[in-house]
Amino acid sequence: MRHLLNWPVPALLAWFSVWIIYLSLDSAGLSAPWAIVCACAAGVIFSIRGATQARRWALALGFPLSLLLLNTAVTFIWGWLALLVIAALVYPVRAWRDASVFPTPLNALRRVPTFAPLVDHAPMLDAGCGLGDGLLALRLAYPRASYYGIEASWPLRILASMRCPWAKIWQGDIWDAEWGGYALIYLFQRPGTMNRAVEKAHAELKAGAWLISLEFEAVDLIPTAVVQTGNDRPIWMYQQPFKFLKKNPQRDSKRRGAGKKRSS
Ligand SMILES: C[S@@+](CC[C@H](N)C(=O)[O-])C[C@H]1O[C@@H](n2cnc3c(N)ncnc32)[C@H](O)[C@@H]1O
Numbered sequence: 001m002r003h004l005l006n007w008p009v010p011a012l013l014a015w016f017s018v019w020i021i022y023l024s025l026d027s028a029g030l031s032a033p034w035a036i037v038c039a040c041a042a043g044v045i046f047s048i049r050g051a052t053q054a055r056r057w058a059l060a061l062g063f064p065l066s067l068l069l070l071n072t073a074v075t076f077i078w079g080w081l082a083l084l085v086i087a088a089l090v091y092p093v094r095a096w097r098d099a100s101v102f103p104t105p106l107n108a109l110r111r112v113p114t115f116a117p118l119v120d121h122a123p124m125l126d127a128g129c130g131l132g133d134g135l136l137a138l139r140l141a142y143p144r145a146s147y148y149g150i151e152a153s154w155p156l157r158i159l160a161s162m163r164c165p166w167a168k169i170w171q172g173d174i175w176d177a178e179w180g181g182y183a184l185i186y187l188f189q190r191p192g193t194m195n196r197a198v199e200k201a202h203a204e205l206k207a208g209a210w211l212i213s214l215e216f217e218a219v220d221l222i223p224t225a226v227v228q229t230g231n232d233r234p235i236w237m238y239q240q241p242f243k244f245l246k247k248n249p250q251r252d253s254k255r256r257g258a259g260k261k262r263s264s
Helices: 009-027 032-047 053-090 133-141 154-163 191-204 249-263
Strands: 123-127 146-151 168-171 184-187 210-214 225-228 234-239
Touching: 009 032, 009 053, 032 053, 123 133, 133 146, 133 184, 146 154, 154 168, 184 191, 191 210
Parallel strands: 123 146, 123 184, 146 168, 184 210
Antiparallel strands: 210 234, 225 234
């Protein structure tokens, strides 16, 4: 029986008792600082039973240290939760699959109109417009176009609207939006997004419209043109009707169906 009370069992019993004292005083309505002082005093009394100096310290400091650790852990957990909520607000989880916010450099699209000339007021959409940098670059390249932007994140959408008051920007999902009314879709997403974008653009864009992608190539398509930006990032340009590397009759019939629906 005696071995059951070998160290550290007495310490665990002492700390447990001190915690019970603290919680009882706290729930009896004693103010928190006084409850802590009383519990610490109880810890000091228990420490007298410690066989060595180190054990006496351990008995006395067990409660205040565990209280400190608990508070730090709670603060830490709340801090992380707050950061997660902010991150989820800025980047809704579904946008993580496509791309996080990397801005288009202002001059990146300057040479695009040489290859993809458009009439005045041509509607162009920055799909996933982030803070509006892609729209700013589009406006520099095409000063007389009509500019639209969709962004998944509410805070980024608000900031983009403030930076680009001349554009119509809304919060939404690029995959739910209708692309068929635009003369140019601009993308700066990520490689994994390109297949889906090609499928959507192929099904919805009218003949003559453009899919323009900064940096990431549509590997199934033969580009109509490619230009290098100053930062070694290519701009891939694809004009409808797209030229696919491999024939796929099912895909082409889907497009013919979509074309018929639009014209009816
Ligand atoms: C790399 S940033 C590009 C921002 C802007 N187009 C530019 O070039 O400066 C990609 C943006 O797309 C947004 N995004 C990713 N997936 C999206 C989706 N499914 N619908 C709407 N926006 C999306 C992200 O929130 C991010 O702001």
